[in-house]
Amino acid sequence: MEGEGSFEQFSPEVRIKDPRNSEAASLLPPIKLFHGTSDYSIPSDASINLVEALKGVGAEAEVILYEGKSHTDLFLQDPLRGGKDDLFDHVVSVIHAGDEEALAKDASAPPRKRLVPEILLRLARHISPF
Known part of the structure; x- marks a missing residue:
C-alpha cells in the first residue's frame, strides 16, 4: 500500500x-x-x-x-485439503444463522473431497510469500 x-x-x-x-x-x-x-x-x-x-x-x-x-491456509490450503474446513463452517453458520433447516443440512453434509496431495500443500505453505 x-x-x-x-x-x-x-x-x-x-x-x-x-x-x-x-x-x-x-x-x-x-x-x-x-x-x-x-x-x-x-x-x-x-x-x-x-x-x-x-x-x-x-x-x-x-x-x-x-x-x-x-x-493463505484459511482460504487456499485448507479448502484444497478437503475434510473439515473451519473457516467455511464459520462463514456458512453466519449466512445460515436462524435457519434451522439450513443448519441441519450443513451439519449432515458429507466431508469435502481432497483436491491436492498434502505434500503440495506443505510445499506451497513454505514457499508462499504470505
Missing part, C-alpha cells in the same frame, strides 16, 4: 478512529474478521486492533482467530 508513509491514508483502524467518520459506524452491518495466528504478512493483532477500534465507535464486530494458520 505504498509503504509506511501512506499508513494513515489506507489503514482501516486509523480511518475508523477519525472523528470525521464517527457517524459511519452506525451504518455498518455486523462485522466478523477471520484471521490466522501464524499470518506473517498481516499479523493477527491487526484484526484484533481493528475490531477494538470498531467496537470503540459503536460498531458490532468480532474477530475469530485460527491458531497456527497462515495468511
Whole structure:
C-alpha cells in the first residue's frame, strides 16, 4: 500500500478512529474478521486492533482467530485439503444463522473431497510469500 508513509491514508483502524467518520459506524452491518495466528504478512493483532477500534465507535464486530494458520491456509490450503474446513463452517453458520433447516443440512453434509496431495500443500505453505 505504498509503504509506511501512506499508513494513515489506507489503514482501516486509523480511518475508523477519525472523528470525521464517527457517524459511519452506525451504518455498518455486523462485522466478523477471520484471521490466522501464524499470518506473517498481516499479523493477527491487526484484526484484533481493528475490531477494538470498531467496537470503540459503536460498531458490532468480532474477530475469530485460527491458531497456527497462515495468511493463505484459511482460504487456499485448507479448502484444497478437503475434510473439515473451519473457516467455511464459520462463514456458512453466519449466512445460515436462524435457519434451522439450513443448519441441519450443513451439519449432515458429507466431508469435502481432497483436491491436492498434502505434500503440495506443505510445499506451497513454505514457499508462499504470505
